Amino acid sequence: MEEKLASLFQALADPNRLRMMELLRKQEWTVGMMATQLEISQPQTSKHLRILHDAGLVTVTIDANRRRYALKSQVVEPLDAWRTYLARETARLDRLENFLAESQREENGS
Amino acid sequence: MSTVKSHVEGTTLIMERLFKAPRQLVFEAFSTPAHLEKWWGPAGWETKVYSFDFKPGGIWHYCMTCVDKEQSDFYGMESWGKSTFIEIDPSSRIVYTDAFSDADGHVNPDLPVMTITNEFLDTPEGTLFISRSEFPNEEALHQVVEMGAVEGFTSQLDRLEAIVSQ
DSSP states (O other): OHHHHHHHHHHHSSHHHHHHHHHHTTSOEEHHHHHHHHTOOHHHHHHHHHHHHHTTSEEEEEETTEEEEEEOGGGHHHHHHHHHHHHHHHHHHHHHHHHHHHHHHHHTTO | OOOOEEEEETTEEEEEEEESSOHHHHHHHHHOHHHHHHHOSSTTEEEEEEEEOOSTTOEEEEEEEEOOTTOTTTTTOEEEEEEEEEEEETTTEEEEEEEEEOTTOOBOTTSOOEEEEEEEEEETTEEEEEEEEEOSSHHHHHHHHHHTSOTTOOSHHHHHHHHHHO
């Protein structure tokens, strides 16, 4: 149980995989389409999609020789909570960055 | 534009960010109360520092208030924090515990205490800041994520866990 939750956080705490989740929200994707969209290699794309699949976040349909990935509809809300949390933490660091930039301008006397 | 890299290792959330500023200045932003009041806290929140004793065992007690009317759920809300410094290595490392408290400095026993390790590293591009937030267990990580989440979000991760366990 705990391990499952850990793999979930792990799955979501990667920028590429978060972008994939965002894209998967709108439609189904094949590895090739996703790789083109994200401008990363197909093996990398496959690896990330496999991690999302192993964490139980996406479904895969094998259609002829293609794998089509889709988001499980029930995961959208919890996903938003995680994204909100990360966005808030990122916003903190944005404030720090602005503060540092202002401090340096003051030091330079401009 | 800077980007934040983040990932989770077990029950530790790790965030990395590169700042185009001298290491000393970045360190001072975390070790000077007047500086902290200028940037600490989420967007739309103001911070006031009530005590700040920057030495191992020293206490940092502060209050964050939401001043952004757009954040209707949170507007006017106060959030008190109480931190205890554990380890300080000037200009390079600060370790402290971060707890939720009240105005009198009593720690809320129902909410998790996190251990934060902030590191400041010189790189040719600027100061690399690495922050590790260690939660006591996965339940706590979960609880803090929920608190920072959208209105109406209750135990969604329990639901999520149930879904992915199917």
